[in-house]
Amino acid sequence: MVEYRSFHLLASVPRALGAALGPHVASAAAAMIEEVRGSVPSYAQPLRGVFGKVLVQSVEYAVRHCVDSMGTPEQPHEHWIEFYRGRGRMEFTEGRNLDALQDSATIGARVAWRSMHQAVVDAGVDPVVVSTTAEAIFAYVDELCATAIEGYQRAQAEAEGTVPVRRRRLLELIAKAPEGSARSIAELAGGAGWPLPETAAMVALEHRPGAPPFPLELLGDGVLAELDGPEPHLLTSEPDADLVPLAARLDGWRAAVSPLVPLADAPAALRTARRALRLSAAEVPGPLIWCRDHLATLWLLAEDFLAAELARRTLDPFASLGDKQRERLSETLLVWLESRGSAPEIAAQLGVHPHTVRNRLRQLEELFGDRLRDADDRLGLQLALRAQRLMQAQRHGDEPR
Template sequence: MKGDLGDARRLWDSVPSGIAHALRPGIAKVSDEVIEEIQTRIPEYARPSDEIYIKVVRLAVEEAIGRFLDRIEDPDAPWDPEPFRMIGRGEAAEGRNLEPLQTAMRLGARVGWRRLTEIAGPLGLSPQSLYDLGEAIFVYLDQLADAAAEGFDEARAHAAGEMERRRHRLLDLLLSQPPAAAEAISDLAKAAGWRLPRTVAGVALDDQNGTPSLPPDILVGLERPQPCLLVPDPNGPGQPQMLDKGLRGWRAAIGPAVPLERAATSLRWATEALELARRGVLPGGRGPLRCSDHMATLIVFKDEELVGALAASRLAPLAHLRPSQQDRLAETLLAWLRYGRGAGEVAARLHVHPQTVRYRLRQLEELYGEQLGDPDIRFELEIVLRARQAAREGARPS
């Protein structure tokens, strides 16, 4: 940019300042030619019935030409890029990229150069002065384009920041307890450009550096005390694979799919699952953990004090045994409850000899007596034994 300004200053110094005075009366005519060329060749600017828009375009063209002549008259005049930054911001507000504006600038420069060549003789411009003036036009064009790009980028960044703030507020509303009013959520979702889904799933994340690589329809709350995501329609086509890929390298737990108004519940389940994964109770290997695959364990560990009290009661017959004996009998009893009462099936699951299983089962019958015939007690035993197994696996060194 500095090099361009230096080149422009050298070129402007080489052009007689009186030329600007001679050219000013023709600004309106040249502006007409530029505007006609732009509206003919660039569909985005062809709005013949929009008088206000045409007026704005004319002001922009005349401002560009007038400032160019100002620089010829006074090369030391300070360069103020703000009007052209405003043009760039306007392009961003219109939802366009910079290509139409850059094309319009090039067309305007060509019209200006063509007009100069037509009047070079009457103005007494030498070939060198005409060449320098033409080169100055295109250096000046670069300055305008740079200023417009700055305004465009600034507006886009502001718009993106505002959209991000709306999405963060939307996430807060969706996760609030009690749930926010449906109308408030709908209005904010519309302002944030977020389509209301039928179902959502909360995703709890471990705090890590960086941002998951995910589609823009996923609401991201990495700055929250518990970093999280909210995924629309998590069971839709391709969604599970997308989450697996996007959350690669993250420890994450995905809550169950729920209606939108129960988003906080899904995230709460995901948060509880993530904590169990940290403890090793639930698997925390590669890929996100899905609550739907571990609902029984989540239910069991929902109130560990209550499960502990139940365990103290139902496992009391084993309490007087050595820890190793307790472990063997608890393992056998759980397999017996889960896989049937045949010694062969239990032995296959535990990878021990059937005779060993029969021996352990006789011990259990002596310890529990008629309790093993009660369906309710068997159900409670399976609950506490599953919890005991999960807790012990989580306590093992990784």
């Protein structure tokens, strides 16, 4: 347990000193944040989202509470203690290790004193009080760090009580790969008896209502699994060996398998596998989807807004046409681009008369002109048409051709 000697030291300095330092709280906090982000790699991230909010709030609260405690024996500290225990738990949850926490505390203490020392001197404080204030600030930051470590270690003990829990925590860390998690992943893997592979595949799962439990017993010990959450998934370093035998046993389940990737790329691989589940329900009838067989489709729709923008800009000559005419010409153009066949050959694929195809090709020539003779433009048109068809299938549940 932390003794919190700093609270008594801070209460012993004159209250006037706390009042003199109050206007410097914001600048001291900003200096601490800047120094920590520049010196501790785990915190070298833009101050956006939850990360930015929590870091700024944690530092500002620490500085404000320190100043408010000066000369105030009645200052309550319970909320402060629980807040920084919670901060320690968050460090564990996000995959950072104790080194980052302790480094940031050491840097914070140095910068806090550097930021406030001149204000203490300018206030004409007795040298003995200056010495006590310095001791109190350094003790305060040390005890803040110790409080956060308490929270970190409690969360760690709860998460690492058994091998199955360690394996779930390990998969969670790999699937999220937060900054600075490599060491925590290695430690958890060791505790779970799981050899770290160089590469692995992420497997996204979904099941229809009423499906039987996933046949987890058929998987080898090297497979990590999360089946209880809203988006169940697996990790395997040998997808062919582990998953092919499952294909006949996935009653009511579908699985999409990412390509093999380094562990650091696992979050992107899992997003790709989940995208394959969404896009391929009609296109791939079997229960097991291999993303490696559908890379072009997945790449085209990796960012829906980019695919939509590509279709809008590239197929702009179709904008003035009616829906039916646009659909017929788009279909003909895509077949021509993919086959470069004659009118009879295209007609056979479309199930129409060759004369109809010739008329459509003349209309396409009028609409696109030289773009049909330029290799780069033809590639752009083909990609745009494929993306448009995939987006329509995604919206309407139709099978992309």
